[in-house]
Every structure is written in structure tokens, then in C-alpha cells.
Amino acid sequence: METNQLRNCSNPECDALNTGICVEGNSPVESCPFFGLAVEDVNNDDTENLTAPEALDVQLAQESSQVTLPSGETLTPAEVDRFLLCKSVRFITIIGDLDSGKTTLICALYDKFLRGSFAGYLFAGSRTLVGLEKNSHHARIDSGREAPDTQRTSISDGLKFFHFSLVPSDSSQSRIELMLSDRAGEQYKKARDNSDVASELIEVKKAQHVVLLMNGEHISEHSRRHNAMQSVRQTIRAYLDAGAFSKNSLVQVVMTKIDLLENIPDKQLIEDQLEQFYSTLQKDFSGRLGDLSFSEISARDPKGIFPPAKGINELLKKWCTSAPQPPIQAQLQIRLNTEFDRLLSRTPMEDFV
Amino acid sequence: MTPIQHTIIGLPSSGKTTFLAALWHLLDAGEVSSKFVLDKLEGDRSHLNTITEAWRKCEEVPRTSMAAETTVSIHVKETISGKTSILNFPDLSGESFELQLSSRLCTPDFIDGLGGSGGILLFITANRSSDGITIADIAPLIPHGELEGQSEDHRDWEPEVVPVQVRLVELLQFLQQLPFQRRIRRISVIVSAWDVIESPDVNPLLWLEQELPLLHQFLSSNPESFLFQVYGVSAQGGDVTSNQKDELVIKTPSTRISCIGLETTQHDLTSPIAWLMSSE
DSSP: OOOOOOSSSSSOOOOOHHHOOOOTTTTTTTGTTTTOOOEGGGSSSSGSOOOOHHHHHHHHHHHOEEEEEEOSSSSSSHHHHHHHTTOEEEEEEOOOOOSSSSHHHHHHHHHHHSSSTTTTTEEEEEEEEEEHHHHGGGGGGGGTSSSSSOOOOOOOGGGGGEEEEEEEOOSSOOOOEEEEEEHHHHHHHHHHHOOHHTTHHHHHOSSSSEEEEEEHHHHHHHHHHHHHHHHHHHHHHHHTTTTTOOTTTEEEEEEEEEGGTTTTHHHHHHHHHHHHHHHHHHHHHHHGGGGEEEEBBBSOOOOSSTTTTTTTHHHHHHHSSSSBBOOOOOOOOOOOOHHHHHTTTGOOOOOOO | EEEEEEEEEEETTSSHHHEEEEEEEHHOOOEEEESEEEOOHHHHHHHHHHHHHHHHHHHOOOOOOOOGEEEEEEEEEEEETHHHEEEEEEEEOOOHHHHHHHOOOHHHHHHTTSSSSSOOEEEEEEEOOOOBBBBHHHGGGOOTTGGOOOOOOOOOOOGGSSSSSHHHHHHHHHHSSTOOOOSSSSEEEEOOOOGGGGOOTHHHHHHHHHHEEEEEEEHHHHHEEEEEEEEEEEEESSSSTTTTTHHTTTTHHHHHHHHEEETOTTTTTHHHEEEEEEOO
């Protein structure tokens, strides 16, 4: 095996010298940080199980004693648990089928804060700015796209959270930490089909608010309308029966993409059917839930009939006024006898998160 | 006499080095009144002299490359109290901060520099183009229906496309977490190239709120981490790459400088630094 040898690229999976194509997607290939680097044989050290970018990060950090900073990417459940050690959090779980607008809703909320205060709240920070930026990219002109798009959340991404730290602009409340869940729509469809999957969705049980999205695009079409409605109804029933929803669950059924329901011939018929649908849901399920409410949003109307993030301000206000999940109090299993031992219990945990 | 290290943060071409050059001339020349005056010359001043020579000639001050990064030390005396201090400013290149954002790494020196009682000079240029524009923003300018199509050809995300205000918020958020010391830091936000602002009704704070609303919200809503003031600064006095240079070059150099903000006189570039060191 080659060791300490100048190769065409330090990434062993890349044959840029021969093919002219960088597996990292850099063009020209010389702009790739791995191209032309002399590397140690990575199989002989601790970086064996790391991907090429991670290995380079480790290498850089080791060589120059640089200090690693937070990644800014979306948070994993383990990272959220760590955050919970010191802060109260409001979990907002957004459920919806593929292409129902889960990520677009979050991006629209972020875009509003990029332009100023929103719904009476100021942006005070986010641990997931990189994640928010990556997801917003395809709606910006820098992406080179002709129409706004949102990258699909893949099943392999698992459960992720976007973080917003907000403060009311009138200082009426202290800082609010929102964790908005993001998971592939396919997983929620599976949960609707299978009660075992529904009971495993930890973000549903943890949530202070569950936002159940109903795709307005499907509602606007005769052939898909009743399936869209029924999938919402079935989701509520499946989650209740699987124990994922309870008497404490605050569920918001939110119809997305309402801009697509404007100026269509059978608008009145749709409104009548929706009214009946909502009324039936209330009658059948509101007694088994903490709250069941209905609202409509247009996160991103490409025709500009509705302003950006229409309806999301009301959702945000509701999220921010619910009681948060308090910080996790880690119970020590050992007896603290000396003042030195007790020092730990007096240490502000936010210094470590 | 205890040295005070202030930290300069800013992305490329945000006016950091031009500010240092103008500051050094102001202190050295004594042409206008200021809150600080030069106390004595000590140590290596070659970097300051090099950048200031270009500034005096109304030339664009050479930007700091990562290889040329250095810390400048200036011995100053407060005009009113006579108190002396050593001000240290690491002149870091804007690329260093871009690298910090893309690699998510920083040097121990940078962390150490923020460990003392000094404040932060945060640079933003007013001479900037808009960023973060969405496709929906330009929709009204495009004939109806043209946004319906979907181009196959698109650019993948990279750190360079992140809007300036988001990048600056992220750089400041780093300071709120370990290994940085948690404390209240004073930040003088320097809006450089203020001469390009044409409306007399816009003050520097209002400009920040209108142009970089996310950064303004972030600074306003984190009083346990940051106290801030905003200054509009024209260190060159105008556009030295245009015909305006001929008018500027005949002026007494310090009178080219303009500084707008809290408790400052017209040419006093030391005001943002004095505020960093005040306790009110």
C-alpha cells in the first residue's frame, strides 16, 4: 500500500488525475482541498473510520492545534438532549407526507427573520444556521434555479432538528428555544400504515405542539383531495391508538400551499368539504387530545398572490406561548460528601453546552 | 500599564485595514482632536507605516493576506484623563474569518485574544451588493409564468453563498460557547465606506436595522453577551478609485476621515475604541 506518497488526490475514492472529475464536485479539480495532498496511509491511524472531509478536518486540527467550532448543522436527537441539560425547549413536531411542505415551512420562518422581527419575536440565535442556510439555498437566486425549490429530506437523514432562539420584541417573556423536527415524509406515511412505527416516533411524544400538514396542492385536485383528507384523519387515529398522541397533545392541522386554491373553479365546493371534514375531526378526536385546531398557510407562493410565510405568524405565536419542556435534571448516583464534590452541582451547565 | 487587546472581526473588503491605517495617521499626526493621542513609539511599526503610506496617498490600502496577518500595538494616552494604555489589534485577513466559517476551526491565538477585557470592532461595508435574495423576491420583475419552469442546471450550496449578516451572526455565536469565555463583550459595529450612504436621514443604527436585520436582532436580543454601538465611518473620505481622489488628496489627511455615532466629533476615529473601553 502507498504511504506518504503524493497522489493525485488524498481521497482514495477519487481518481481526479485520470478522469478529471472530482468526487467532491469541485471544478476545477485543483480547487478541491484534497487534490495533490500528500497524506499518511489513513488505514494505520485513528482516522480509519472517518470520511475524507472528516479525516482532513482531524488532520488540520492535529497539525496546527486548531480548535473545533460548532458545526451549525441540524441537530441530532443526542445533540438536542445535550442542549436540554441546561435549557427549556419547546419541541414542535412537523408531520406530513412527502412534498407536503415540512422543510419549506421551516425555511419560510427563517427567511422572515432574515428580514426583521416576525410575529412579535426577535431572532436571538440558532445552533443550526448552516442547516437552515443549506435548506434555504434552493429558493435563492444564488442557486441558479429558475423556480424556488426545497431539497427533500431523505429517510437516511433520520430525525433532525432545526433550532431557533427567540425573544419577544416587547420583552414580555424570557428567551424561547424552539426545536422544529424534520424527518422524511415517507417515515410518517409508514407510521400511518403501521402502529408499531407510529409508537417509535420519539419526536411526537416529546412535542409541545404537533403540526400535521395537509397538502393544499392535493386538496386542489379532485382525484387526490379525499386521499389527502383521509391521510390526516388516519394519522390522528393511528397516533392516538399507538399511544403517540395523548390527552396532552396539542395538534394543529395545517393546510399548506393555499395559494393553489385561489382562483380555481370549484373553490366553494372545496371550502364546504373542508368545513365538513374539520367538523368531523373535531367531533371524533378533540375529546382524546389536548387541543385540535385548524389553520392554513402559504409558505412560499411563486405567483406572489400571498405574501411569504402567510399564516406562519399565527403558528409561531401559538408555539411560543405553550409551556416548554424543562431542562433535564441529571440525577447523580453518588453521595456528595465534600464541598469539592458539590462544586459540580453548583456549576452552570450552560457553560458546557 | 496593562495592554488591552481588542479584536477586529470582519469579512474580506469590509474596511478593517483601511480603518487601522487612518487611525494610525490620526494618532501620529495630531491634526485633529481625538479622545486618544499617541503616547510613544515602541516596537515594530512597519506594518502600520506601510498601510498608512498608501492611505495618505489616497490609494487603496493593500488588503491583509493570511500570510501577512500581524498584531499591531499602539501606545495611547487619553486626552482628558491622561491615562495611558497599549492597544493591541490583531490585523486578521477577512479570509481568516471565512475559513473559520467553512472549516469550523479557529486558532488558539484567536481564542486567547478574546479572553481579556478588550472589546470587538466588527466591520461591515456599506458599499455592498444585496445578498440572500430569493427567487420569489425577483418574481414581480419577471413576466408572469416564467417561474414555473425548473432548471436542471443549478449551483450546489457552499459556505460562500451564505449572506453576510448570517456569517457575522455565526462568528459572534461562536463567542457565546466554549472554548470562548462567557462574558459581556462590547462591540463597536463599524459601517465602513459610510460616504456611499446618500440619504441624510439614515443613521448608522437605522442602517444596520434596515440592511442587516438578522444581525441587528441578534445583537439587540443578547444583552447578556453583547453591548453594541454602531458607527458610520469613512476612513478614506470618499471613493479613491474615482475622480474624487483629486479632491481628497489635497486635503489635510485627518480631515478626510468621517465618523458618525455616539459621542464622537466629525473626524474622531478613536470614538468607537473609546466606547469599547468605557464602563457606562
